[in-house]
Amino acid sequence: MSKIQIAIDGPASAGKSTVAKIIAKDLNFVYCDTGAMYRAVTFAGLQARVSLTDSAALIALLAQTPLSFQPSATGQKVFLGHQEVTEEIRSQAVNQEVSGVSALKEVREKLVELQQEIAASQNIVMDGRDIGTQVLPQAQVKIFLIASVAERAKRRYQENLSKGQAADLAEIAESIAKRDYLDSHRAVSPLKKAADAVEVDTTGLNIQEVVDTIKKIISSKVPDLQFL
Secondary structure, eight states, X not given: OOOOEEEEEOXXXXXXXXXXXXXXXXXXXXXXXXXXXXXXXXXXXXXXXXXXXXXXXXXXXXXHSOEEEEOOTTSOEEEETTEEOTTGGGSXXXXXXXXXXXXXXXXXXXHHHHHHXXXXXXXXXXXXXXXXXXXXXXXXXXXEEEOOHHHHHHHHHHHHHHTTOOXXXXXXXXXXXHHHHHHHHOSSSOOOOXXXXXXXXXXXXXXXXXXXXXXXXXXXXXXXXXXX
């Protein structure tokens, strides 16, 4: 039987990772956070103080400190070599630079290759910007999550406060709007909805409501799947 692939795409802070983790857990599928991969490369570049426009240097850093995920009781942890960077890759410094790094053709090619390798041998839920269009174009289920900029800024603001991080709502909204523009206008694998993706607007919905909506879509596409 062929492996089941569920692709969840959408702009920053639309809720992709949160719901993808839940869906993967409830299906007993592997979860792959591709956004974390681009963030990890960005963080590696910042830490090594290399140019974030130098694809060769960034790929070399990835070779020196391989990217990996490890499950834990508190959620998936991200490592560069032996260094855990789960929290560090969510910093404002990374937020400001990750769009540029993710637009680099050679970096995307390398990470897409890794993502496709991960998906080839196991049932998977993968989220990102170009999963349904570029990474897993043959996925049986494609979801495109959206939400208003105001809604997404509020979510990011509350998330930062819950972590004890300084946060400015207006600044976050401006950053998200800028990220939307950069992600949707980049030359390589721009953010866009796949022709066969189902759009889900999460504005005003809580996490459980979004999860329930997506589960109904999955069941309609792959009736034999059973949720835990």
